[in-house]
Amino acid sequence: MRLNELSSPVPVVDYDIASRNIRRLQQYCDTHQFRLRPHIKTHKLPFFAHEQCKAGAIGITVQKIGEAEVMAQTGLADILITYNIVGREKAERLANLTNFARLSVAIDNERALESLGWAAHRASTPIGVLVEFESGGNRQGVQTPEQAVALARAILGHSGLEFKGLMTYPTTTKTAEFLRESLPQFRKSRIEVSVVSGGGTPGAYQTHELAPVTELRVGTYIYNDRMMMAAQAANLEDCALAVLATVVSRPTIDRAIIDAGSKTLSSDLLAPGQEAGYGLLPDYPDAIIARLNEEHGIVDLERCVRKPEVGERVRIIPNHVCVVTNLHDQIYLHRNGDVLAQLPVYLRGKTN
Amino acid sequence: MRLNELSSPVPVVDYDIASRNIRRLQQYCDTHQFRLRPHIKTHKLPFFAHEQCKAGAIGITVQKIGEAEVMAQTGLADILITYNIVGREKAERLANLTNFARLSVAIDNERALESLGWAAHRASTPIGVLVEFESGGNRQGVQTPEQAVALARAILGHSGLEFKGLMTYPTTTKTAEFLRESLPQFRKSRIEVSVVSGGGTPGAYQTHELAPVTELRVGTYIYNDRMMMAAQAANLEDCALAVLATVVSRPTIDRAIIDAGSKTLSSDLLAPGQEAGYGLLPDYPDAIIARLNEEHGIVDLERCVRKPEVGERVRIIPNHVCVVTNLHDQIYLHRNGDVLAQLPVYLRGKTN
Numbered sequence: 001m002r003l004n005e006l007s008s009p010v011p012v013v014d015y016d017i018a019s020r021n022i023r024r025l026q027q028y029c030d031t032h033q034f035r036l037r038p039h040i041k042t043h044k045l046p047f048f049a050h051e052q053c054k055a056g057a058i059g060i061t062v063q064k065i066g067e068a069e070v071m072a073q074t075g076l077a078d079i080l081i082t083y084n085i086v087g088r089e090k091a092e093r094l095a096n097l098t099n100f101a102r103l104s105v106a107i108d109n110e111r112a113l114e115s116l117g118w119a120a121h122r123a124s125t126p127i128g129v130l131v132e133f134e135s136g137g138n139r140q141g142v143q144t145p146e147q148a149v150a151l152a153r154a155i156l157g158h159s160g161l162e163f164k165g166l167m168t169y170p171t172t173t174k175t176a177e178f179l180r181e182s183l184p185q186f187r188k189s190r191i192e193v194s195v196v197s198g199g200g201t202p203g204a205y206q207t208h209e210l211a212p213v214t215e216l217r218v219g220t221y222i223y224n225d226r227m228m229m230a231a232q233a234a235n236l237e238d239c240a241l242a243v244l245a246t247v248v249s250r251p252t253i254d255r256a257i258i259d260a261g262s263k264t265l266s267s268d269l270l271a272p273g274q275e276a277g278y279g280l281l282p283d284y285p286d287a288i289i290a291r292l293n294e295e296h297g298i299v300d301l302e303r304c305v306r307k308p309e310v311g312e313r314v315r316i317i318p319n320h321v322c323v324v325t326n327l328h329d330q331i332y333l334h335r336n337g338d339v340l341a342q343l344p345v346y347l348r349g350k351t352n
Numbered sequence: 353m354r355l356n357e358l359s360s361p362v363p364v365v366d367y368d369i370a371s372r373n374i375r376r377l378q379q380y381c382d383t384h385q386f387r388l389r390p391h392i393k394t395h396k397l398p399f400f401a402h403e404q405c406k407a408g409a410i411g412i413t414v415q416k417i418g419e420a421e422v423m424a425q426t427g428l429a430d431i432l433i434t435y436n437i438v439g440r441e442k443a444e445r446l447a448n449l450t451n452f453a454r455l456s457v458a459i460d461n462e463r464a465l466e467s468l469g470w471a472a473h474r475a476s477t478p479i480g481v482l483v484e485f486e487s488g489g490n491r492q493g494v495q496t497p498e499q500a501v502a503l504a505r506a507i508l509g510h511s512g513l514e515f516k517g518l519m520t521y522p523t524t525t526k527t528a529e530f531l532r533e534s535l536p537q538f539r540k541s542r543i544e545v546s547v548v549s550g551g552g553t554p555g556a557y558q559t560h561e562l563a564p565v566t567e568l569r570v571g572t573y574i575y576n577d578r579m580m581m582a583a584q585a586a587n588l589e590d591c592a593l594a595v596l597a598t599v600v601s602r603p604t605i606d607r608a609i610i611d612a613g614s615k616t617l618s619s620d621l622l623a624p625g626q627e628a629g630y631g632l633l634p635d636y637p638d639a640i641i642a643r644l645n646e647e648h649g650i651v652d653l654e655r656c657v658r659k660p661e662v663g664e665r666v667r668i669i670p671n672h673v674c675v676v677t678n679l680h681d682q683i684y685l686h687r688n689g690d691v692l693a694q695l696p697v698y699l700r701g702k703t704n
Contacts (some may be wrong), residue, residue, distance in 0.1 A: 134603060138607075142603070351361055
């Protein structure tokens with residue numbers, strides 16, 4: 001089957017590009033002796049998680065227990081959950097999961113620790129715990145080395161929990177700063193920090209210059225997207241996923257309507273000051289996907305000399321590929337336009 | 353089961369509010385003798401489609417064939433597809449669907465008509481066709497009355513297709529203008545326009561003052577959302593759907609992290625100049641959901657006197673409810689916090 005026989009809109013993945021992206025980052029990690037623990041948020045597929053592990057990754061990263069459950073059920077044995085597990089219901093699922101996979105969890109507060117402690121009492125195997133610290137992302141994580149040491153000490157007080165080390169997102173120069181201040185305090189407290197886990201695709205290949213982490217968590221590198229291109233972390237030929245859409249209307253000379261709207265591409269935009277629009281049309285680089293309704297993409301053709309006709313298929317490199325795979329029940333894997341497989345996106349929608 | 357026993361994040365729908373919203377618009381339509389044909393893009397549920405029809409709706413509106421397929425398979429008998437059907441694959445599915453439901457389709461171009469004509473030859477029952485015209489939405493639809501008449505004439509040339517009338521979105525004063533110019537031309541051409549279908553929740557209750565349509569297509573009114581509140585088309589007590597989330601981190605005094613990110617709430621924002629943030633926290637009205645990552649909502653608490661603690665459940669009225677239901681495999685129906693049903697969102701992800 002050829003790609004153009006698929007009903008549009010549909011996300012398709014070039015298998016050779018994805019495989020090359022997997023190999024390239026693994027090589028970088030091997031060269032610099034980083035352990036690679038890919039984040040599955042981008043592909044959401046057991047298939048590619050296994051391919052990443054076969055290439056040399058030590059395990060995978062997920063954010064939600066529902067994601068860990070699917071991955072454990074499909075043979076992934078080493079899973080890091082970089083998310084505060086809070087509450088009894090999730091703690092129980094975590095405890096159950098220890099029957100099927102080696103688990104670790106990154107937390108930043110006592111309430112999450114309480115839940116982990118409760119889970120540890122019911123777990124089949126010890127649960128590893130990392131302390132998340134903030135590296136300037138203004139998201140979450142403890143704010144000071146003192147808080148990190150205090151939380152690590154509290155973790156050590158729980159039988160069934162194993163303190164593993166530190167985790168942050170993204171890896172920045174602030175990561176190095178935090179480590180420079182905190183690692184001596186851990187040594188003084190005789191607390192071993194065996195893992196320092198950093199993350200983020202844009203700076204992945206600069207990690208060795210950024211901070212002394214031991215482990216890389218990266219997701220987007222496998223597919224790449226327009227955001228990675230804007231961050232100069234990828235070129236068009238590194239983008240493995242495209243959405244195929246069809247022009248369904250040409251109401252005016254300068255406007256095309258495609259059958260891919262926000263339910264297909266998401267509403268994620270690039271950062272202010274970067275390229276406009278809701279995706280890149282590589283075959284019509286001067287076209288701008290100016291607006292999205294749920295099922296309509298409104299494409300401004302004003303700057304295009306050649307303009308697509310009704311019925312024509314167009315390729316779209318999405319702005320943010322991770323949210324696109326979350327919108328679709330399946331993706332199609334291809335090589336040179338030949339469909340190799342239809343892959344259900346098993347982890348789609350696993351938000352809890 | 354109580355709502356607070358559900359694993360978060362989770363979308364929940366107050367059944368009584370949704371039912372009241374259904375009744376209220378039906379009453380308006382009955383009073384003004386509009387036929388109501390609700391758009392199912394908001395709830396994506398056969399359940400509510402049937403409730404809307406039981407209340408008096410003449411049928412439903414969908415945008416994609418995949419949506420029509422699920423609805424026909426679950427007993428909905430009268431379906432309008434307001435979307436250009438382009439291509440053989442979709443035409444074949446359309447023809448098959450005529451075995452199970454009365455179908456009509458709104459189109460704006462010859463290429464879509466070609467596909468409908470192909471389908472009509474293989475259909476079990478005639479396919480109704482409407483011509484979409486533009487009412488200032490700068491999306492799609494024919495641009496002039498002359499184009500509308502020409503396309504209608506072309507439709508009449510196909511056996512198996514029945515020209516039904518005109519369709520537009522949204523209903524505006526431009527709708528009235530277009531009808532004022534085009535209806536006489538249709539009469540002069542002896543082409544009967546039995547349906548004029550308008551749509552859009554924000555102006556739904558003003559339809560009788562806006563334009564002489566015969567039919568209303570409206571979706572959001574059943575749940576409402578922050579956009580409808582901003583448009584003064586709904587109050588907080590008319591919002592039937594809320595997302596329940598949990599505070600999983602309080603890294604600083606003025607920042608809370610909730611477990612609802614863009615995979616739960618979508619990245620849709622209100623229009624520039626309207627309220628900021630990615631949703632309304634009715635119990636913390638001064639809090640701003642300032643940023644979303646895929647699984648993290650970053651909440652700015654600076655203006656809050658009372659601040660939510662880690663572990664606390666918070667309710668969120670989403671900015672745009674239609675894209676939220678597209679992100680979740682199920683929603684929970686409740687009355688006063690008692691769970692009445694878990695409803696799989698059968699039409700979720702049906703983008704083609």
